[in-house]
Amino acid sequence: MSRPAFRPVTVLDVVAETPDACSIVLDEDLDYRPGQFLTFRVPHDRLGSVSRCYSLSSSPQTDDHPAVTVKRVPGGHASNWICDNIRPGSTVEILGPAGSFTPATLTDDLLLFAGGSGITPVMSIIRAVLFEGTGNVCLVYANRDPESVIFDAELAELVRLQPLRVRVVHWLDSQRGYPTTEALAPLVADCAGRHAFVCGPEPFMAVAEKVLAGLGTPAEKVHIERFTVDDEESAGSGRVTSVEVELDGTVHSLRWPDTKRLLDVFIDAGLNPPYSCRQGNCGACMLRLLEGEVELAHNEILEEEDFAENWTLACQAMPRCDRARFTYDAP
Numbered sequence: 001m002s003r004p005a006f007r008p009v010t011v012l013d014v015v016a017e018t019p020d021a022c023s024i025v026l027d028e029d030l031d032y033r034p035g036q037f038l039t040f041r042v043p044h045d046r047l048g049s050v051s052r053c054y055s056l057s058s059s060p061q062t063d064d065h066p067a068v069t070v071k072r073v074p075g076g077h078a079s080n081w082i083c084d085n086i087r088p089g090s091t092v093e094i095l096g097p098a099g100s101f102t103p104a105t106l107t108d109d110l111l112l113f114a115g116g117s118g119i120t121p122v123m124s125i126i127r128a129v130l131f132e133g134t135g136n137v138c139l140v141y142a143n144r145d146p147e148s149v150i151f152d153a154e155l156a157e158l159v160r161l162q163p164l165r166v167r168v169v170h171w172l173d174s175q176r177g178y179p180t181t182e183a184l185a186p187l188v189a190d191c192a193g194r195h196a197f198v199c200g201p202e203p204f205m206a207v208a209e210k211v212l213a214g215l216g217t218p219a220e221k222v223h224i225e226r227f228t229v230d231d232e233e234s235a236g237s238g239r240v241t242s243v244e245v246e247l248d249g250t251v252h253s254l255r256w257p258d259t260k261r262l263l264d265v266f267i268d269a270g271l272n273p274p275y276s277c278r279q280g281n282c283g284a285c286m287l288r289l290l291e292g293e294v295e296l297a298h299n300e301i302l303e304e305e306d307f308a309e310n311w312t313l314a315c316q317a318m319p320r321c322d323r324a325r326f327t328y329d330a331p
Contacts, residue, residue, distance in 0.1 A: 006041050006093040012065055013088050017150045021071040021117065022083055023057060024092070030066045032097035034059050034128035035121040035197070035225075038068055039095035039276035039284060042078045051276050051284070052078040055120035055199075055225075056097065057151075059127035061106075069150060071117035098282035100300060101225040103195065106133025111191040111217075113208035115142040115200020119150050121225055122199055130162055138167045138191050140184060142204055145174040178203075181210040192216060199225035241319035245287070246327040247271060256319050261297065262326075263314040273328065278315045285314040292324030 012027040037055045044050045054068040073079045086092065101121055103110065106129050114122040119141060129135045143149045155168050169187050171179050184207060192215040198208045205224060212222055241256040245266065256265050263285055266273045275285040280298040289310045294317040296302075302311055312326075 006039075006095055008091045008093055011086055011088055011090040011092060014086055015067075017069060018071075018148055020083070020148070021069060021150050023067045023069045024054075024082065024086055025058075025065050025067040026092075026094075028066060030060075030097055032056060032060055032066065033102040034061070034124040035102035036097040036099040036124075037101075037121065037277070038066075038097060039282065040068075040078065040082065041093040041095075042081045044077060048272060050078055050272075051095075051274065053276050054082075055099075055101075055124070057120045057123045059124050059131070061128045061132035063127070069117065069120040069123075071150070095276055095282065095284060098277055099225075099279075100281060101197065101199070101223055103129070103135075103197070105135075107135050109136045109191075109194045110138070111188055111194040111196040111212075112137060112139040113142075113196070113198040113200065113205070113211075114139065115204035116144075116148065117150065118198075118200030118204075118225070120199075122197060123151055123154075125197060126158070126166070130158060130166060136165045138169070138188060138194075140169045140171060140187060140208075142171040142179050142200065143173070145172055179207055181207050181214065184208070184211050185214055188215070193221075195221045195223065197223045197225070241292070241321060242323045243292075243319070244325045245271075245273075246329050247273060249329065256324070258319050261315060262294070262317040262319075266314065273314060275315055280313055280316040283313070286311050287314055287326045287328045288312075290325040290327055292319075292321040294318060294324065295320050 010027040011024055013025040015023040017023055037053045039051050039053050041049050041051050054070050056066055057069040058067040070079050070082050072083050103125060110129060112122050126137055129137055158166050159168055196212050196217055198205050243254050243256040245252050252271060254265055254269050263273065263275055276282050281300050283301040289312050294312055296313055296316040297318060298316050299313060302313065
């Protein structure tokens with residue numbers, strides 16, 4: 001299996017959603033599922049380019065063209081570059097759809113928690129369920145203030161059109177303070193047993209997970225969207241692996257603590273390896289293991305034939321040896 005390749009696509013439209021968020025509509029025919037994401041590659045003065053994931057807010061069931069919604073992150077290079085530079089007619093580089101934050105069926109009743117720009121994949125799911133499925137949805141949507149509510153008008157229209165199938169509970173920090181388990185639990189007490197989808201800032205997701213635990217929601221019905229991993233996986237044994245990696249024709253020698261995943265070691269060293277989802281879902285960070293042994297914390301993309309050819313995932317690899325060698329370059 002070869003690593004996925006970025007390809008150019010044309011921007012059809014740019015829609016301002018809030019003062020700091022916009023939707024990028026692509027002139028492209030994509031085969032995707034509601035809740036999935038695309039990976040964009042954007043230019044960077046020092047690194048050449050960086051890759052970032054943005055969720056599809058459109059639904060394959062209802063929209064003629066795919067769209068992602070991007071919210072500015074303070075100090076975030078990619079989100080600010082996209083919002084400042086992308087216009088209708090622009091060309092962007094993307095990897096195809098990926099991710100497993102998607103309902104298995106559109107007939108189930110769903111409980112949805114979204115915080116800030118976490119509404120993006122959730123909106124894709126809502127559109128799909130309401131217009132192509134038969135399920136009902138309850139959404140708890142937390143934001144800083146009224147001006148930061150993405151898709152505010154569309155959500156209100158969905159409630160007006162289908163009041164028996166959709167319920168939206170807005171939580172505004174400016175009016176009610178930060179959401180807590182005790183405050184949110186009564187709002188969704190009648191939704192026990194539903195499949196739940198949660199996306200947003202980590203503190204908000206932690207509260208949502210506690211609410212779901214209080215409802216008795218089984219783990220297999222809780223779906224969490226996270227694009228990043230913690231720098232440290234555990235206390236570790238203190239062992240440090242000597243690692244060499246060949247990237248763009250240059251061999252780099254690094255130290256790999258057993259508390260870190262390999263991709264984080266590369267990034268911390270100032271390298272610019274390919275990656276996107278950081279969850280073991282997409283394969284963008286694939287590289288070959290030439291020497292040593294690793295263990296993958298999570299994997300949804302590599303199969304037995306890939307392991308037989310020594311492919312592994314930098315974003316999920318943990319060291320299980322004293323010395324390891326890798327290459328991103330073709331043999």
